Amino acid sequence: MTNPVLWFEEVGRDDVETVGGKNASLGEMVSNLASRGVPVPPGFATTSDAYRRFVEFNGLDQEIERRLADYQDGKASLAETGSAIRGAFLAADWPEEIADAICGAYEELSKRMGQRSGDVAVRSSATAEDLPDASFAGQQETFLNIRGTRKLLAACRRCYASLFTDRAISYRETKGFDHLKVALSIGVQQMVRSDLAGAGVMFSIDPETGFDKLVVVDASWGLGETVVQGAVDPDAYQVFKPLLENHDLSPIIHKGRGSKLEKMIYAREGENPTRVVPTSRAEQLSFVLTDNEILKLARWAVEIESHYGCPMDMEWAKDGRTGEMFIVQARPETVQSQRDTGSFKQYRITEKGRQLTTGLAIGNKVVSAPVCLIRDPADIERFVEGSVLVTETTDPDWVPIMKRAAAVVTDRGGRTSHAAIVSRELGLPAIVGTGDATEVLHDEQDITVSCAEGEDGFVYEGDAEFEEETLNFADIPQTRTKVMLNLANPAAAMRWWQLPADGVGLARMEFVISNHVKVHPMALVEFDTLEDEAAKREIAKMTRGYESKPQYFVQQLARGLARIAATVYPNPVIVRMSDFKTNEYANLLGGSGFEPEEANPMIGFRGASRYYSPNYAPGFALECQAIRRLRDEMGFKNILVMIPFCRSTKEADKVLEVMAENGLNRGEDGLEVYVMCELPSNVVRAKAFAERFDGFSIGSNDLTQLTLGVDRDSEDLIELFDEQDPAVKWMISTVIASAHEAGAKVGLCGQAPSDHPEFADFLVECGIDSISVTPDSFMSVKQHVADAEAGKTPSD
CATH class of the missing domain: 3.30.470.20 (ATP-grasp fold, B domain)
Structure with missing residues (x-):
């Protein structure tokens, strides 16, 4: 036979039939990527011919064929079949020429490592694995810290046997691979002392x-x-x-x-x-x-x-x-x-029960089904098909029942764990790393697994009600008016990367602070004198590892906003600086000692008035540092800034001055600064505001509230709150005309264009530059705008 051992540098990705997918890829990288600075530990691989020689030498092919035939005919269980075949491999002997070749290569590798008997990783590499459409994740075994020829040959024999683990047999059955045509190569690689x-x-x-x-x-x-x-x-x-x-x-x-x-x-x-x-x-x-x-x-x-x-x-x-x-x-x-990028399926939960646990969401689906709780792999046989598999963690032995599950929930694991990888490949929604699923859930309990609300997955009590919709991107029309997104949650933003949006017209900083940072900025600035001891302990825990408490705020805020900016890069992202009301600020960790109690926070100490106030200016400075970090250190020059609730041009001048003191100069390095148009004063003095800002973003909710004098949260006055009231529409049309006359851009961020097609028609007729909507409304608004630009009325 040809040489049963090949060094990594002797093989490449075209040699899958010879050394399997894993070893072919290692050889490819050693030969082609080392010169480009990608280091791979040295090693060698046994060939598929060596495996076939091992099988032939011990007469294993007849045993394999007989055992698999019994399994396929229902005469033996998967466990019995796999155990019998593996036992035959482990009892087999090495052909002398193959054992000598492996031991000789190991001695040479040890010399290269500068060791007498080097410690190596022994990895299985099947000729049908790591393919573009089949990962075979974890199907065969890996053995670490193997030292000495005796232990090396034992590990190699166990690698051969692992070609017939229960999960490997089951996976090949599912994927339609011929068991007898798949061979196994063994990779022997220098251990990295990780x-x-x-x-x-x-x-x-x-x-x-x-x-x-x-x-x-x-x-x-x-x-x-x-x-x-x-x-x-x-x-x-x-x-x-x-x-x-x-x-x-x-x-x-x-x-x-x-x-x-x-x-x-x-x-x-x-x-x-x-x-x-x-x-x-x-x-x-x-x-x-x-x-x-x-x-x-x-x-x-x-x-x-x-x-x-x-x-x-x-x-x-x-x-x-x-x-x-x-x-x-x-x-x-x-x-x-392998996924079709021409369409996107979205799920929207309309009614749900109590939240039972949460973890990392895998997939983008919602499933309601009863729980089947299994703690021990020995109990796999009692799994009920169509149930939600709830367990501590999974390994490849669990694949046969994962294929029969409606969803998977685990206590442990991250996004690259076995449970996550296999669930994705099987198209199952999964929630991993809950920490407590096996404690809070019980057998036959009806639950809903939701992986459609961002990167966090939620388990709800009972059967939730939800809607399913398929968005086909080929159906999206082109429009002159830009249609942008309203985004706030960094964890959910990347779900929408495929939407052909013209940017983000409203990124709510306060949402990122409350959900991503969670600490009041002044509690970080004045941490040493903070009186709330419980908050102080929690803040100390959260900020461990950061060079200072304020830097925790800056870095967390910058990274949260960066995840939104990345979604539409290089299109613009307009970040509205924090617009909490005082009662909302007080709810942040450590915030109660820094906020006044106000009878009407809606028109109180909020927006622009906070930024230059001694009571919050140090907090606003941290917000500015986060924007500078985003643009200058991380590279997101597509970030623009918007100032909310700016009551007067005098206040605008103060805010712009404070921003400049903190390194954010309008017009410098392409930085544009917008202002929210949500007060009648913004409309009345639109031309004066346009001298100070690059554009306006109409906040239709607040503008309606303050134009009509209607509390938008009042149930008794709900019929009076109407964004299409003639007075409100006059405000909108007036500010658009005035802004354009002064050379400023105008957009609108609000729900009205989503709910009312005729409102989108009105905005287009006024010549608005952009409309920003929630992602789930994007398709319908885009169509409304296209119809309006084509002269079609909503009734058409």
Whole structure:
């Protein structure tokens, strides 16, 4: 036979039939990407011919064929079949020439590593895996920290046997692969001492939404198996790819700290070469990677994706002895890259029960079904088809019942865990990393699993009512009037990346603060003198790892807004500076001591009046720092600024002066500043306001309220609140005409165009420049605007 062992540098991605998908990809990277700065640990692979020789030498092919025939005829269970075949492999002997070749290559690899008996990773690589349409995630085994020829040959034999694990047999049955035609190669690769540092998984595409401008990185302490297996809740990072080319920028748009309660390390004694131990409190509260390391990994991901020409799923590891990082695996991403991008299915919950638990949402669906709670894989047989599988975590042994589940909910795991990867591939909604699902849910309980509300998934009591709609992007007409989005929730923004919006006309900073930052800015500025001890303890916990308490606010706010800005980049994103009312500010962590009690907060200390007030100016300075970070350090020059509730031109001058003092100068480096048009004074003095601002954004709710003198929240006056009242329409038409005469742009952000087609017709007739709507209204408003521009009336 030909040489049963090939070094990685001798193979490439065209050699899948010879060394399997995993090893072919490792060889491809060693040969082609090392020169571009992507390091891969050295190693070698056994060939598929070596596997077939092993099978032939031990007469295993007849045993395999007989056992599988019994299984397919219903004479034996999956467990019995897999166990019998694996047992035959483990009892088999090595052909001398193959054993000698493996041991000889191992000795050579050890020399290259500078060790007498090097510690290696032994990985299975099937000839049908890591394909563009089938990942075979976790189907075969990997063995870490293997040292010495005896243990190496034992691990290799176990790799061969793992070709017939229950989950591998089941997966091949589902995908239609011939069991006897699939062969297995073994990769033997230098271990990266990530047990002394960290490791994880990385995607060059958002595995949830398919947003192709992201690199998503998961990281945990120790060997990477805990992340892959979903045994830990890892740190989660997101990097915006289009801005990575500029090394002066740091486009990290999300950093989420996972609990990381366990880590896998080398075992010092015993047969098992690795063991799982608890992490320290310091490790749990620290990020695994520095910003520079995150950016380095992201740039490698872009290089790898560029070379392969498709979105990639990668594993990385950091050596704790040298500080070096490596790519240890790369395979095509198999879910989002295969999805039809010409349409988008959205779900909208209209009525729901009590929230029972929450975690990370996988997929974009809503499912109602009874619970089937299984804690132990030994109890898999009692799973009820069509139920929601609730368990602590899954591994490949669970795949046979995951295929029969309506949804999956787990206690542990991140977005790159086994449960997440397989659920995506099976098209199942899943919620992972709840922490308590197995405690709060019980067998046969009716629940609704919602993965359609952003990156957080929710389990609701009972059967929720929901609507389903398919949006076909080919049906969206072109319009002269820009149709933009109203976005506030960074966690949900990327769901809408496929919509051909002209930008974001309203990004609500206060929503990002309340949901993403959660702390009153003044409580961070004056943390040392904060009297609320409970709030002080919570703030100290949340801000651990940041260079200062105020910097926590700046970085969290900047990254939250960056996730919105990335969705429509390079189109403009108009960020409205904070517009909380005093009672809303008081509800922020540590906020009660900084806010006055007002009888009518709606027309009280809000908007522009806060920004120059000594009582809030230091907080506004942090808001300005966040905008500067977004534009200057992260690179989102598409961020524009809007000032809310600006009562007079005198107040406008004060705000612009304070902004300039904080490094935000209108007109400098393309920065545009808008003003909300929500007060009659904004209309009456529109030309004067236009001298100070680049444009107006009509807030139709507040403008209606203050024009008609109607409390928009009053149930008794609800019939009087009418955005189409002639007085309100006069205000709108007047400000549009005045602004255009002064050379300023005008947009409107409100619900009226969504609810009333004739209102969109009125706005187009007035010559408005843009209309901003909620994402679920985008399609209908776009059509309304197109009809209006074509001269069609709503009745047509």
